[in-house]
Amino acid sequence: MASPDRSTRTVSSAHHRRVNPTTQSRLVEHVDRVADQHPPIDLAGVDYTIADPVQLAQRFGPALTYMARVELEVERNVLELNQLLPEPPEIDRRFYTDVWLPQETRHGVILDHLQVLLGFPRSTPDIRSVSFRLKLLGHLGKRAAIQDISRMLYYLTGMATERSAVLAYNALHDGLLNLGEQAAASTIIAPIRRQEPGHFAYYQIAAGGLWAQLMPWQQWLVRRLRTRTFAPVGAGTAEQQADFGSVMRSLDVSIGDQELRSFARQIAKVESELLWATHQGLDAPAYVINALRRAKEASLTRLHCDSRAAE
Numbered sequence: 001m002a003s004p005d006r007s008t009r010t011v012s013s014a015h016h017r018r019v020n021p022t023t024q025s026r027l028v029e030h031v032d033r034v035a036d037q038h039p040p041i042d043l044a045g046v047d048y049t050i051a052d053p054v055q056l057a058q059r060f061g062p063a064l065t066y067m068a069r070v071e072l073e074v075e076r077n078v079l080e081l082n083q084l085l086p087e088p089p090e091i092d093r094r095f096y097t098d099v100w101l102p103q104e105t106r107h108g109v110i111l112d113h114l115q116v117l118l119g120f121p122r123s124t125p126d127i128r129s130v131s132f133r134l135k136l137l138g139h140l141g142k143r144a145a146i147q148d149i150s151r152m153l154y155y156l157t158g159m160a161t162e163r164s165a166v167l168a169y170n171a172l173h174d175g176l177l178n179l180g181e182q183a184a185a186s187t188i189i190a191p192i193r194r195q196e197p198g199h200f201a202y203y204q205i206a207a208g209g210l211w212a213q214l215m216p217w218q219q220w221l222v223r224r225l226r227t228r229t230f231a232p233v234g235a236g237t238a239e240q241q242a243d244f245g246s247v248m249r250s251l252d253v254s255i256g257d258q259e260l261r262s263f264a265r266q267i268a269k270v271e272s273e274l275l276w277a278t279h280q281g282l283d284a285p286a287y288v289i290n291a292l293r294r295a296k297e298a299s300l301t302r303l304h305c306d307s308r309a310a311e
Contacts, residue, residue: 019210020213023208023210024089026209027091033198041106041192046110048113048183048184056179062246062247062250064114065120066243066246068108068114069234071105071111072105072123073125073127074104076128076129076130078097078101081096083138084138084154085147088147092154095202108123114188159203159271160233160268161233163266164267165196167263167267169189169193169196208274211275227285228287231291232295238298242295242298242301242302245299246299248299249300260289261283264284268288271288
């Protein structure tokens with residue numbers, strides 16, 4: 001999708017009042033750069049050559065399937081954002097509609113085709129459902145003070161999601177090279193992982209700017225809601241939670257408790273620094289560690305049940 005003409009990249013005065021001018025300038029500059037330098041991946045440059053389909057399917061098939069679904073579900077994520085943020089800053093809307101959505105959707109299309117070539121069914125992402133909780137927050141968000149809380153939660157979720165994606169794609173890229181799958185590593189995973197840090201940077205800039213503007217009661221509520229609602233990316237159901245645990249195990253990020261805590265620290269680093277700056281020596285927020293641990297345990301339980309059923 002072509003980026004909008006620069007002459008149209010304006011922000012209404014109503015939206016300006018809710019974004020710190022310095023933050024606003026940085027966000028506009030960042031989105032301009034990402035849109036110009038990282039258009040959706042050209043399908044003509046993708047090489048689907050597979051050296052050993054059976055080995056690749058056994059080692060990373062479920063991870064590819066999960067990632068494809070999550071990437072394709074950004075269409076629903078935009079619907080959710082339209083409900084959650086009834087009057088967002090225009091730069092937010094431009095970012096998730098004109099930059100993030102087309103990039104991520106293309107990632108999903110490419111990954112989905114790859115996993116189909118490995119013998120897995122085509123992905124069936126949920127691109128329409130919007131939860132009652134988000135609709136309620138959106139209704140309350142007609143008040144600017146509440147919508148700012150929702151925006152902060154959006155940025156925090158975006159940071160954790162994109163950081164998780166970067167770590168996952170790094171591990172998958174190395175794993176593909178170890179299997180001798182050079183084409184998939186260099187023309188699929190490498191281009192995808194190059195685009196994820198730009199998304200993370202947007203959320204980081206936006207979160208830092210907004211957090212400093214929130215009143216103490218808003219910050220308290222953000223912490224409270226974040227503690228209660230954090231979930232791994234794409235893991236909205238018990239089955240998906242187990243799927244996420246399986247992805248972590250296949251990518252070797254949750255072999256033991258030390259690896260799991262390291263993963264939690266990396267995906268929540270900026271969040272910890274913003275929300276919990278007064279908690280000296282914090283390993284990682286307990287809600288992040290516990291959510292990852294539950295996903296791991298769910299995947300192990302399912303593996304055990306499948307093994308017993310096969311006996």
